[in-house]
Amino acid sequence: MKKLLVAFAFLFSFLGQSQIVDIVKWKTKLIQKSNTEFELVMDAQIDFGWHLYALNTPDGGSQPLVFTFKNAGKDYELIGKTKQGNYQKEYSDVFEVEEYFFTNTAQFKQLIKVTNPNLKEIKVALEGQTCIDGRCVQEDDVLIFTLPTIKIEEKLAEKVVDEVTKIVSNDEKMEKKVEQVVIIEDEGKIEVLDLEKDTSKVQKEIVSAEKEKTVEKVSEKSKEEINVWILFLSTLLAGILVTFTPCVFPMIPMTVSFFLKQSAKGDTKKGRFNALMYGFFIVLIYVLISIPFHIFQGISGDVFYEISTNPYVNVFFFIVFVIFAISFLGAFEITIPSSLANKVDNASNKGGLVGIFFMALTLIIVSFSCTGPALGLVIGGALSTDGGATLLTIAMLGFGLGLALPFMIFALFPSMMSGLPKSGGWLNTVKVVFGFIELALAFKFLSMADLVMDWHLIEREVFIVIWIAIFLGLALYLFGKITLPHDSPLSHISVGRMLLGLLSLSFALYLIPGLWGAPLNIISGFPPPMSYSESPNGVGFKNEIIIANVNEEEKLPEDAHYGPHKIIAFHDYEKGLAYAKKVGKPVLIDFTGKTCVNCRRMEELVWAKPEILPTLKNDIVLVSLYVDDRTELPEDKKYVTSNGKEINTFGQKWSDLGITKYKANIQPYYILMGHDEANLNEPVGYTPDIEEYKTWLEEGIANFKKQ
Template sequence: MTPTEFKDIDVLRHLIARFVFLLAAICAPVLTVPAVAATDLSTPWTDEDFASVRLISAQTQTGTSDTLRLGLEFELQPDWKIYWRSAGDAGFPPQLDWTGSQNVGDAHILWPAPHRFSIFGLETFGYKDHIILPIDVAVPDRTQAIAVNLNVDYLVCSDICIPASAAFKLDIPTRTASMSGVSKASTHAHEIEKFVSQVPLTGNNLPIEVTSIYPTAKGEETRLHLSVAGLSNAGVSVDDIMVESPLRIGFGAPVSADAIDGADSREFNIPVFGLNADQTLASEKVTVTVVAGPLAVEQNLVISAGPTPSAQNMSNRSNAAAPLDGSGTTIWLIGLFALLGGLILNVMPCVLPVLSIKVMSAINARDSEISRVRSGFLASAAGIVTSFWLIAAALIAIKLAGGSIGWGIQFQQPLFLTVMTIVLALFALNMWGLFEINGSDNLGTAANDVINQQEKGGSHLSSHFMTGMFATLLATPCSAPFLGTAVGFALAGSSFDIIWIFTLLGIGLAIPYLAIAIQPRLAHALPKPGRWMNVVKAVLGFALVGTAIWLLGILSVQIGLGGAIAVGVGLGFGAIFVWARKRSQNLRPRFTFTALAVCGFLVALFAPGFSRPPAPSTASHAANGPLNWQAFAPETIPALIADGKTVFVDVTAEWCVSCQVNKKLVLETAEVAETFADDDIILMQADWTRPDQQIADYLASYGRYGIPFNAVFGPNAPDGVLLSELLSKDMVLDAIKDARPTAGLASN
């Protein structure tokens, strides 16, 4: 390597450190908001020699839901355990007594998948070490405060069993006007949800499924024979099977009846104990829980007298139509979706704001040496991947802090929008040649280094690296086919899932840069630089200004119109003084104009801190548009469906470019708008421009963590028909047709 290349690498290393510091400052509000907004709401620990237990709440106040989620948290000493809802051959589960509670209705425990404990021929089921039992409590009157008075009796066992009890009191206040800007989620919400995710799945279209269950007899020994299908498609293998029956009998551990590892369907035999000679299991109702790695499913089944052809056909069924989620799809397929989603992101509308940077980078590479072109585009790709790593790290930190996470949520933060607006303005001024900063090695900020290197035409690797990072930050408001599925899988999974998927997203977005790095002669196919570049730079400068104005529009929703105008005025004065500095030849006026320009940009930076955000409104931000949108109220959807209505739900935001494209090219077109105007169609819109816990929870309930989000609910689709991120007229009209009641039902 030449001395110049060594110097470039050294500059690149320093620039990475500077950008990490800059991004940390930008994301500080994002990381601190959840910690400030969320509040601890729990009882003190009740300590015993063998266990500690307390009651925690996922909410700090009553909200719009008729259900309150609590958690009974146990910290157990080593070798001690408590019991599942069906304890097995011995023990009993925790018993709850709500006597004395106020504004508390029916309550039920959501039981996470248990462990099996086998000792001296006894089979028991329960939990060890640390467990939170999520509890859903009905709230009769959500406008009133809740007073929880809970007495818990539980049995904890090791070599001996000891009954214990604990009493808890917890008050949850009602939501008041003064609390309207505070999230109702507590610091314990995320911990409770981690154990909710371990509760076995129920219902139809399960990723794995017991397709056949019947008894077999060999001498005096009776066994249950089960077939479990869907294993290879889900990428899991069976760890345990638990059977619950109202009969006073026991069931042993499952034993594999075949030796075909990796098969889609597996056969298991389960020993049955305590069955009388005159008893038969045929036609008995049982509950079967299958645990397969991180996946668990629960089914209520009726035992057949023997194998049936239909059961055999079900065990050989294809799972190609199974719902696409983290439990039903291998991580490798999701990884492929992430790669494709990142690649498609290059042609999405939100990449247009960074088009100028990409165009100038390619043009400036036209007459460069092959090695310099290759290293420059590799640096851009590295910048893109590094940005995705930083975004993943920020999301992991927010998730661990108990906050809401999602794709593009940094655009909900006023400081991030302000900094991006200032950077875009500086890029535009630099495009127009109004200033040039020399001595990049002595600059104090990464932003100045970017501007300097952009003006120099990418002569240093740091320029290309920072271009890739900046492009990523501005591309994140967009969603794309495959991207939503991949991001949803990552954000609902572990920290490893987030890092793995976001790495592949970054590689997908960087593929065009990697392609030029592999074949640098592609850059030499571009026109030679000349005077025409000055025209291109001027036009692209205006494109950057247009993007800055778009961000100011989003900022006005966050901090109010007055605050956004103050930011714009500060940028305007800063630009005027930069222009005046360029025109001046004397040192003293140039210094004065520089100081005034810096003051203007500082006014723009700090103006949001002195602005008063607009009062929250329940009305849709598009209420005055061509479509008759209603306020977002998902709890009313079942009642509307029961009344024969079809509901179209749209979750959007001002910063979501894909949302605006869907609206203009599909939703507001004459053909779709005419269908929307029918009396039986209800349009319901949620505006996620500003942080909203209800909307975040609603998206998470469908495994989505980004927008656009569109779904259609109706009598024929009560669970909803989820639409792709990019809409088409036929897609929307077909979904409405499928969700609407059939002609016969509609006429009744």
């Protein structure tokens, strides 16, 4: 209930889910020192503000980090102790000892010597503790290092490398022929031969010598990181665009004239300095808005995910955005209480930097009716990424800078003001266009609530029809066929308005085939999926299953269903695994969500491709676990996690499985595993590159066949 109240306080939501719960992200690297000696390198990336305790924390203090090297002494030997990088020291008033810990990054190294030439991988389990402000989280993980194939017996390894090294060092030309060199052991004696001339003497082993190389394997636990620069530039553009609204644009000449008057009094430098500070304070205020999100994320890592999937929160946001849209269309004005605006405006008369700060705050408050919806989408878009509150701060920085730039530029270069268009009816046109777009986006929130609750009120056809009507209405408005309350008389339409109208009309026409089953790739993932439809196979088309075999429905395995593109799928982990064992296929675990935009994009833009779909239908068993499924668990299946969270629904159960077993709570998240429930390769998240996803599938299936 507390998290729900937090959500209502923000008045914003977001369209996807990908919140990583890991505080420490590990990367592994394997450095080959000789044919049998390797250095295991473990790099840790620690979330801002958190501490990872070192290996040698004093007794009586916090739990130290412990590495357990599986099968050490059997398949390989440890050479020396594990080395760690430079750590920080700080006296703990709680434990009354000096604590050793890492912040931001940490590195650990262990030298080993392989004794089993057939060893393929080394597993290192770790246990430790990360803390922030008195709150601690247990770190449990397993790091995997993949070894290169050792083609010769251990007793020959070092001799071979030494011998070939001598040849290469003594004869530079030999380096180019090194692949032709073979080593043969004859009664303990090593003989170096040329493969082309002495093939008859090759009796036991053929090896190729290589210079010392580094074999690196990176274990990523999160999906591909969002390009920070793209996020920053897109929010910067959004900030610039909102300046061309009726709430902001008329304030540009008023504000600039204030700073010009200061320069006219003879203090040009002060006028320019104050103009820059005015812009700086606008940016600062928007950045400060993101600070509470860091606090809430620190308290509960999945608070944003839970808010975004809550149907009642999404219905609330739908209502809020519809109200804003109707206001933009001219039905009424939404304004901040005048008493608050007046107080802030009066404070701006104090002078100095304090007065300039309140001038910036006045702009933000007065322009809220125009900037609020855009700001909501900025917050939602940033928090829906795996960067959480950190990326939100970057997004707010970009938005604030975009809004502040026109004020600063025109104050520094007032001659450019002459090139600005005059305020007039075009500003209302911009506002109305935003209103239509905001109305369309509002129905996404209602659709998300409908999907989670299975109301079937906004199915795919209904959603598409609503969007067709909205963008057709926008086109008619831009063509002058519809007029609204605050429109100025229109004797003709400008070229820009006509082109925008054509764009809106084209988009509306593009959506129409979606009513007959067209995929609509441009907005893939935004409407409800094809399966959430009155006609899942398209109006006027027969079910492809019936075409293939009228008795196919009877062959559907028990407890299975048809997922996207008629892939046989299971909603239950245990039942899906049991079926995979029965048919002898690997399992593809698909952590997904009914409201997950990127999940739908993967299904529509990647899974549907002929390079991928046959593999999903024939070579794996798909287990789709919906983490936002609100179906109640049977009473005997409900439980409480170790941290006290009650698990009452299937969605909570699958979310907890992802967190506890795979250390991730992102959607989509794909895991290929064998019948022993061990991963066949590294899990992946959102992977829009078809070839990359195909390679990942083929790698996992090939590893399964080797078992």
